[in-house]
Amino acid sequence: MTTEQLIAEIKKKKSFLCIGLDVDLNKIPQYLLKEDDPIFAFNKAIIDATHHLCVAYKPNTAFYEAYGIKGWQALEKTIKYLNKNHPEIFTIADAKRGDIGNTSTMYAKAFFEDLGFDSVTVAPYMGKDSVEPFLTFEDKHTILLALTSNQGAFDFQTKTVDGIELYKQVLKTSKSWQNSENLMYVVGATKAEYLADIRQIIPNSFLLVPGVGAQGGNLQEVCKYGMNKNIGLLINSSRGIIYASNDNNFAKAAANKALELQQQMAELI
């Protein structure tokens, strides 16, 4: 998917909502466990109920890997279902990968070609040659971790390196990488006030913003400091939407939560 297609979809739906598909079998309605593939059954119900309210879905691969082969089958079914029925929706493999060059190429192939995701999240610690292999794929996007939403972000990301914080160093340095126009960045909503500084460095890039809801981030604050002329934001909510209820009408409850966020977003666009 091109960035222009994503922007068009955001404007059409008046939404920049991303729904995180982090399926934990202990948290889904227990009657689904009778299904052949409970994870996919859950995802399908969530997607069917919410696709008109969001512009992106983000399965976190950890939740699928934890269930072994069955988990990977569920992930594959989910992305194929999305690509077939909702090709206009941006898909994010939240995998936080990154390795030496030839290995990053294998990861890029896995997520972009084999599974067919539009984007993948990547960790910056190993530098340029660990990220550039992802950037060579046309109309695919690499979402680099900059400032994450967890407490551990303060261990290294906010430490000062050559006069500026490490996460800003990551933003600045990454702009010089080949095909850097295919970069987006993860910036946690729990640190919304940092967004003004971030926009000084990367005014035009899309930001994937986790941490609204369960982790305490504030939508208005994020938009105030982070929105640009193309919106430039994908706000992720996972647990707050998909686990809104765990009885028979979980999908309807999820849609209600998604609608609430979409309506707030429509006012902010």
Added chain:
Amino acid sequence: MTTEQLIAEIKKKKSFLCIGLDVDLNKIPQYLLKEDDPIFAFNKAIIDATHHLCVAYKPNTAFYEAYGIKGWQALEKTIKYLNKNHPEIFTIADAKRGDIGNTSTMYAKAFFEDLGFDSVTVAPYMGKDSVEPFLTFEDKHTILLALTSNQGAFDFQTKTVDGIELYKQVLKTSKSWQNSENLMYVVGATKAEYLADIRQIIPNSFLLVPGVGAQGGNLQEVCKYGMNKNIGLLINSSRGIIYASNDNNFAKAAANKALELQQQMAELI
């Protein structure tokens, strides 16, 4: 596996060799492609030929993910084969994972419980709460990226943070994390002279050292600066061993390369 068991195995075999099982279907003997599971067939042949010469195997998960479900099945078969036939051998899932707390817990379960690896490599960028979930598993080890063997290591890892390089900051900080005795560290062999400084900070920890061979690192140099009283090193070689030949006798050729390294190691112990 406990650290003591690993040390005993190193002393018994006079080897601290780790063999990287990074299987690329374009590089293996082409007659294996007729097998039901060519990746596992290749790994099994390599393991059968080399297990007496090495103390660890390290599949890089990227190479398996790139082949989708079949790749994950091959990975699962490989680790189960190792655990059944060679439980004395240390196994490393080279996955370079790391995410917010509840997600890291899912990854830890995937690699330690579902697959049954002894250890997993983890990226430090997201800090303490992204790593500690891995450290809670008894007799399992978390191998934290410190200084990697690629050129991109100089983008961020060697930059100065609060007076010392970021990778040293990672080493120092990680020592204060809960169950930090379960930590090992990745330190690239291409930067052997850095090992003296590293040993000042973490004198007792095991180091996983990639980059000997294909990437140009030197075994003697690594041992000179990095060895401690318990050896404290796992030297990885992947391509240099497993692709020593790609004809019918590839396993024998791999064993010869492994023997060469093991003999050099025996002299250095």
